[in-house]
Amino acid sequence: MKILLLGEHGQVSRELQLSLREQGELTVLGRDRLDLSQPEQIRRQVRELRPDLIINAAAYTAVDQAESEAQLAFAINATAPGILAEEAAALGAPxxxxxxxxxxxxxxTAPYSEDDTPNPLGVYGRSKLAGEQAIQAAGGAHLILRTSWVYSLHGKNFLLTMQRLLQERASLNVVADQVGAPTWAGSIAAVTAQMIHNWRAGQGGPWGLYHLSAQGEVSWFGFASAIAEQLRTQGIATATLQPIPTSAYPTPARRPLNSRLDCTRLQRDWHIQLSDWHSALLECLHNPPQC
Known part of the structure; x- marks a missing residue:
């Protein structure tokens, strides 16, 4: 099977490059070979490579910066996925x-299901929703996997930022009224690989939209506390953490206070087991070669 993976250096892509090694012939395209803001480049690459499966792990993820770069955010997060979906459908590739x-x-007040009506608060969320809609409109076989609070030992994310700040500062304020499930990129890649395996074995569920995040819930403050605890087990002194409300930490883009996702449908339809957020954090930290 020929697999085209987009987003060479992203957190999820780096994990996918590990988890998909045994799944087939993998071609990975980064920004140096494919500019997702250029539709004709996308069409040309897909038509030349003719993959059996396309995985789009590339995205514009600068949530605050998107407020002033809406055109670029929509080009990468909305227009590009729609074109990929059209080209995939023409090839008969998921x-x-x-x-x-x-x-x-x-x-x-409860976790969001796939049936809940989206209502994004900012440009980033609107661009991601538009990407979902473009893929669905193309009419081909697809999986849209909504996730949350992604972290790994690569790139820019909350885990790495907290590890650094906890060691640099004496005191640290962290938002305590936003709740979700921190999701390790390695878990996302492992679930994706399992779904591909199930599909190829004729044991996959229906194509469509699914929620994929770690199980359980925690605030950013709680997540930071768990990160600090792991540093202290290594004998590393950490900053004192102070919980604050979102209102005390203004940002250009508004964040949802509840980011919890109900993953029941994914687990049921695709026979997937999901780790709780704390177990996944420990797995990430204690198995660095796999992160």
Whole structure:
């Protein structure tokens, strides 16, 4: 099987490059070979490579910067996925694409299901929602996997930022009223690989939209506390953490207060087991070669 993976250096892509090694012939395209803001480049690459499966792990993820770069965010997060879906459908190849909890406004008091109506608060969330809609409109076989609070030992993310700041500062304020499930990129890649295996074995569920995040829930403050605890087990002194409300930490883009995703449908339809967020954090930290 020929697999085309987009987003060479991203957190999820780097993990996918490990988890998909045994799945087939893998071609990975980064920004140096494919500019996702250029539609004709996308069409040309897909038509030349003619993959059996396309996985789009590339995205514009600068949530705050998107407020002033809406055109670029929509080009990468909305237009590009739609073109990929059209080209995939023409080839008869499925498309796997990753979306975000930011398509919701966070006002619901329970975890969000796939049937809940999106209402993004900012440009990033709107661009991700538009990407979902473009893929669905193309009419081909696809999996849209919404995830949340992605971290790994690569790139820019909350885990790495906290590890650094906890060692640099004496005191650290962290938002405590936003709740979700930190999701290790390695878990996302492992689930994706399992779904591909199930599909090829004739044991996959229906194509469509699914929620994929770690199980359980925690605030950013709680996540930071867990990171600090792991540093202290190594004998590393850490900053004192102070919980603050979102209102005390203004940002250009508004964040949903509730980012919890109900993953029941994924687990049931695709026979997938998901780790809880704390177990996945420990697996990431204690198995660095796999992160």
């Amino acid at each position: 498309l796997i694409h990753y979306s975000s909890d930011y398509v919701f406004d966070g006002t619901k």
